[in-house]
Amino acid sequence: MEPTGKMNTPVTNSTHSNGNAAGVTEKEMVEGSKANQATIAYRLLKQDIINGAYQPGDKLLMSHLKSHYEIGAGPMREALSQLVADRLVTAISQRGFRVAEMSEEELTDIYDARAHLEALITGLAVERGDEDWEAEVLGEAHKLSRVNEVNTPEEMLQVWDRRHKSFHQAIVNGCGSPKLLEMRASLLDQAERYRQLWLKQTVFSQNALEEKRQEHAELVDALLNRDKAKATELMYGHILSPIPIIRKLLPQSIPAN
Amino acid sequence: MEPTGKMNTPVTNSTHSNGNAAGVTEKEMVEGSKANQATIAYRLLKQDIINGAYQPGDKLLMSHLKSHYEIGAGPMREALSQLVADRLVTAISQRGFRVAEMSEEELTDIYDARAHLEALITGLAVERGDEDWEAEVLGEAHKLSRVNEVNTPEEMLQVWDRRHKSFHQAIVNGCGSPKLLEMRASLLDQAERYRQLWLKQTVFSQNALEEKRQEHAELVDALLNRDKAKATELMYGHILSPIPIIRKLLPQSIPAN
DNA sequence: TTCTACAAAAATATCTACATTTTTTATTAT
DNA sequence: ATAATAAAAAATGTAGATATTTTTGTAGAA
Incomplete structure (x- = not known):
């Protein structure tokens, strides 16, 4: 099956004019710039899967991947294995890679796990967050x-999504646990394809948007009042709400080819 | 620096006499057998890192890895990237791979995250576990x-560790969330190098062992009584106890080479 | 001397092109 | 239809080429 929709195209190594004026250490410079082929492939492919350029279950033919992303088989395999670890791709030895399926079962599990985890982290943030955290949360809210005041619907969608993510990120950043934040991020990636479905429905409905605004306001209120019980409960419900x-x-x- | 201690040696593809008598589907057979080189490398290297065959911070020279595990650079890179995703290895582009450092900071973070997560999952298990779950927990306990009645100290260590892990696994299996269990497993892997330090101290001290027995008994009691509050609190404390x-x-x- | 800057050499990481193995598809005979 | 076989496609692995980083050595300046 041919991939659908717009898809990432490899950039001929964006010269990335590294305006390295001064005050940038060697290490910082190098780490920021030239990623290897595997990393490039990983980023592009992950984006394309999340954005729905490939359908769930689609076979990821090495020949197609190689020519489309202009990356050799070795680095491409490396990228694919990482996506398997991320649960966005599945692999069967000697039979290649496929885009991970989506299912109602998985939807339920991911959102259940996310709701519990986000509530847990929110509780910790309420306990551990400092004034800077409060300020960030308030600012992002x-x-x-x-x-x-946005232009096109497409832009509206992207801006709202970006800020909504930042808002939630600001909240959880108060928890003080890098590991919990890592796990949350991983789960969010896994939820992303499902979230995209919900996003369009929500952003383009004044009703739904207003409802979200309301939920966010209550949440901020509970957070700043350091009402842990209320904050965790609100967060739990907030995360679960998109499921239906x-x-x-x-x-x-559809049994994919 | 030369790796220390006993280390995995690649098995010349264990012929793995697949006694495929009957009733085994094609798929089941294939999936169970021949893993590819990258998978083999991943397993061996992960074991060696967890078992301390390499020290934290050790450079993982491609030349050494290739010759020691008798696996080519391509598959080896694939394995290494996966271990980076597991946080057992770190990578810097063009400068290769290193065994992830260990630190008091990370110890605290991992155990804090583990305690909260295991408590959360235990709470869910208390709510969701059925009779089979109860039976499993009781049996493993x-x-x-x-x-x-074990022989050598070494065997004692291994047997206790294995059963202790199974006991905890039986508890969390009741939670009903594959995703939460995945995250827990990942965190457990990351904790493993730290746990090994604690294990020797505990298993070889009658005092410590007795204490654990006590904690486990209380835990089982709370679980079977479906006392969620008590079970989660006990579990939280139980996980944190090894930290000191x-x-x-x-x-x-020591700044590794 | 002692330090610094630079250049060359060596070591290392990474990638590519091709070879090999395995699976899938097509074809033919039963 | 079914099973066996051959051909094609695909996945995986290897060896060697290329690019990058690190080390080493040297010459000049302080």
Whole structure:
């Protein structure tokens, strides 16, 4: 099956004019710049899978990947194995790689896990967050509430999504645990394809947007009042709320080629 | 620096006489057998890192890895990237791979995250576990309490560790969330090098062993009584308890070569 | 001397092109 | 239809080429 929709195209190693004026250490410079082929492939492919350029279950033919991304088989395999670890791709030895399937079962599990984890982390943030954390949360909440003066619907979607993510990120950043944040990030990546389905429904409905605004306001209120019980409960519900919408939109798994 | 201690040696593809008598589907057979080179490398290297065959910070020279595990650079890179995802290895582009450092900071973070997560999962298990779950927990608890009639100290260590792990696994299996279990497993892998330090101290001290027995008994009691609050609290404390011991044993990070 | 800057050499990491193995598809005979 | 076989496609692995980093050595300046 041919991939659908717009897809990433490899950039001929964006010269990335590393305006290295001064005050940048050797290490910082190097780490920021030239990634290896495997890393490039990983990023492009991950984006394309999340954005739906490939369908769940699609076979990821090495010949196609090589020519499309202009990357050799070795680095491409490296990228693919990483995506397997991320659960966005599945592999069977000697039979190659496929885009991970989506299912109602997985939807339920991911969101259940996310809700519990995000609630846990939020509770810790309430206990551990300092004034800077409060300020960040408030600031991001404000920016999110002001996503109106935007141009196209497409832009609206992207801006709202970006700020919504930042808002939640600001909240959880207070938890003080890098490991919990890593796990949360991983789960969020796994949820991303499902989230995309919900996003369109929500951002383009004044009703839904207003509802979210309300939830966020209550959340901020509980957070700043350091009401742990209320904050965790609100967060739990907030994360679970998209499930019914997504369930309706979930593509029926057609036995992919 | 030369790797220390006993280390895995590649097996010349264990012919693995696949006694495929009957009733085994094609798929089941294939998936169980021949893993590719990258997978083999991943398993061996992961074991060696966890078992301390390499020191934290050790450089993982491609030339050494290739010759020692008798695996080419391509598959080896694939394995290494996966270990980077597991946080057991770090990578810097064009400068290769190193065994991840260990630190008191990370110890604290991992155990904090583990304690919260295991408590969360235990709470869910109490709510969601069925009779089979109860039976499994009870059974594993019993087997763990009977780790006496063993031979060598080395065997004692291994048997106790294995059964202790199974006991905890039986508990969390009741939570009903594959994703939460995955995250827990990942965190457990990351904790493993720290746990090993604690294990020797515990298994070879009658005092410590008795204490653990006590904790486990209380835990089982709370679980079977479906006392969620008590079970989660006990579990939280149980997971955190090794920290002081490990902290003392933690090797001082010597700037590795 | 002692330090610094530079250049060359060596070591290392990474990638590519091709060889090999395995699976899948097509074809033919039963 | 079914099973066996051959051909094609695909996945995986290897060896060697290329690019990058690190080390070493040297000459000049302080």
